Amino acid sequence: MDLKNKKVLITGGSAGIGKAIIKELVNRGVQDIAVIGRRKEPLEALRTDLSSVNFLTIQGNVAKSDDLEKAVSTISEEWGELDILINNAGVVSAGLLAEQSEEDIINQININVTGLILLTKKALPLLQKSKEGAIMNLSSGFGYIAMPFYSVYAATKAAVGQFSDAMRRELHQYPLHVMTVYPSSTDTDMMTTANTGEMDSPEEVARISVEGLLSKEINVVFGGKEREDSIRMNFLEPRKMDEYAISNFEGMREMAKTHRSM
Numbered sequence: 001m002d003l004k005n006k007k008v009l010i011t012g013g014s015a016g017i018g019k020a021i022i023k024e025l026v027n028r029g030v031q032d033i034a035v036i037g038r039r040k041e042p043l044e045a046l047r048t049d050l051s052s053v054n055f056l057t058i059q060g061n062v063a064k065s066d067d068l069e070k071a072v073s074t075i076s077e078e079w080g081e082l083d084i085l086i087n088n089a090g091v092v093s094a095g096l097l098a099e100q101s102e103e104d105i106i107n108q109i110n111i112n113v114t115g116l117i118l119l120t121k122k123a124l125p126l127l128q129k130s131k132e133g134a135i136m137n138l139s140s141g142f143g144y145i146a147m148p149f150y151s152v153y154a155a156t157k158a159a160v161g162q163f164s165d166a167m168r169r170e171l172h173q174y175p176l177h178v179m180t181v182y183p184s185s186t187d188t189d190m191m192t193t194a195n196t197g198e199m200d201s202p203e204e205v206a207r208i209s210v211e212g213l214l215s216k217e218i219n220v221v222f223g224g225k226e227r228e229d230s231i232r233m234n235f236l237e238p239r240k241m242d243e244y245a246i247s248n249f250e251g252m253r254e255m256a257k258t259h260r261s262m
């Protein structure tokens with residue numbers, strides 16, 4: 001994939017991994033980037049931080065269909081084309097299911113899954129006209145291996161992976177590559193309320209994800225060989241993963257205790 005002259009739409013590009021992905025793309029020659037985010041100030045900060053970029057900033061919530069409609073029609077009017085969609089915006093609310101508010105459950109699903117699917121559907125007519133396009137969806141390590149205290153978040157992130165695979169197969173007649181990124185713990189605002197140890201940097205996650213896009217990888221999985229082995233074990237011997245989760249249950253409770261970024 002050649003990034004020159006590509007037009008990109010990214011959700012949640014105003015912070016964390018999304019912002020790092022924008023910087024990585026800009027360093028590799030992308031100039032036209034549309035960004036959706038709820039808060040106005042971080043969107044405006046993008047323009048000052050990266051003054052050479054032709055930004056279309058769209059203040060909106062990916063869980064609101066009208067906001068997605070507005071984003072796609074702005075791109076249609078301003079550019080008339082779109083090559084790369086990066087579905088990055090996401091939220092998390094950890095805790096025992098019994099203790100999760102209905103509001104947090106519904107919002108995690110609406111933002112992480114429904115919004116991602118609806119935006120993809122609305123952007124498809126533009127993407128299908130691209131001569132060389134891509135859809136990159138941000139899942140999570142929890143999308144492969146579900147853990148206690150993250151039942152809803154893990155369910156949303158597993159949905160993202162399945163959606164990507166189905167879309168890649170559904171769109172095989174188009175020059176559109178569909179891929180999924182599965183980050184491990186990454187040092188962003190999303191993690192400030194989690195009690196966790198070592199984390200990847202968003203810059204590193206962005207660099208490896210964009211390299212994966214360029215080489216048309218299907219799944220970019222963080223966490224190295226250890227993670228790959230765990231994914232295999234989770235699939236082939238789920239009871240072993242149950243044992244691991246049970247023996248680490250109290251540690252995970254501690255990590256998740258205050259973890260909420262909505």
Ligand SMILES: NC(=O)c1ccc[n+]([C@@H]2O[C@H](COP(=O)([O-])OP(=O)(O)OC[C@H]3O[C@@H](n4cnc5c(N)ncnc54)[C@H](OP(=O)(O)O)[C@@H]3O)[C@@H](O)[C@H]2O)c1
Pocket residue numbers: 011012013014015016017018036037038039040042060061062063088089090091111138139140141182183184185186187188189190191261262
């Ligand atoms: N950080 C990690 O450890 C980690 C690990 C695995 C996977 N991930 C996934 O990676 C992605 C990026 O995470 P991050 O750590 O970079 O998060 P982050 O630092 O919290 O940034 C999230 C970005 O998404 C935007 N956003 C959130 N909800 C939105 C909504 N409803 N509509 C529009 N924009 C929204 C935020 O802006 P506003 O708040 O202004 O809307 C912000 O720009 C997420 O999908 C996350 O689930 C992260």
